[in-house]
């Protein structure tokens with residue numbers, strides 16, 4: 433039994449595979465020729481961010497499972513896996529807390545004007561603190577959470593801890609479930625109009641591309657802080673830039689971009705009312721360990737038909753008739 437690891441993962445995951453006496457093939461060169469050669473013999477693949485499309489998958493003659501180190505899977509050709517009845521697993525239990533904490537960090541840093549305050553002290557302008565722009569509390573503010581899955585729910589708990597009013601838009605989740613978590617279901621447009629904060633936690637697909645664009649920015653309050661840690665492309669970056677530049681909204685935080693990494697001359701870099709992080713909201717040390725172990729367990733347990741497999745992690749169960 434052989435498992436390929438595409439990209440580097442925390443050692444704890446590799447140790448788990450080794451403890452199960454399964455052979456590991458580390459792959460860090462993602463050129464097609466190398467991938468085809470290395471992957472044609474493996475039974476399972478653990479994958480971080482490399483692309484795994486049908487041109488490669490069609491050469492994986494022994495492949496029985498693909499396990500994504502993370503929860504998004506837009507780098508993998510799901511249609512191909514479905515057609516060939518190959519399961520795709522994700523690390524559903526691993527990263528919600530880490531991403532939710534990242535959102536809180538962005539919300540607090542932007543609300544409290546932390547960068548400007550820090551600058552003041554470093555530039556010996558301590559006594560000019562009254563000249564700093566206004567800054568705010570989260571207490572009693574309204575947050576709209578778009579998408580109430582694993583991360584949206586983890587974020588809601590944290591916002592409730594700060595005594596915020598938590599509004600949720602997720603058409604696929606029953607309103608009773610939202611209310612039972614002390615949150616308020618709301619339709620998208622009403623939510624846009626009342627929110628002091630918006631945080632996005634839904635997948636990127638045809639219907640969510642540019643979900644937030646020029647028309648939506650027109651509806652937002654002037655004090656809005658918009659956070660996107662989900663996927664680049666859900667927020668229209670041009671519209672975001674225009675809105676921040678004209679101070680139509682207060683600030684934004686992005687962990688994800690249209691193009692990753694963004695180009696050196698990306699205009700967002702010129703703004704000081706935005707925080708940018710390099711798609712690392714799920715990369716705390718705790719989260720990396722959890723993702724490594726969970727992604728490796730998904731493959732090994734599936735291949736060994738071990739009942740410890742968390743079946744909820746397989747996202748295409750129905751399509752593959754498992």
Ligand code: NAD
Pocket residue numbers: 502503504505527531578579580581582583584601602603604605632633634635636639640661662663687688711712713714715
């Ligand atoms: P999830 O599948 O648990 O939840 C997604 C939720 O979005 C679901 O409840 C679904 O009903 C809802 N949804 C789908 N379409 C919607 C729409 N049009 N409007 C409103 N709600 C909609 O996913 P998750 O684990 O919470 O992840 C959420 C997002 O975060 C995904 O895009 C994922 O790729 C991204 N993510 C990013 C990082 C990072 O490192 N920045 C890490 C993990 C996840």
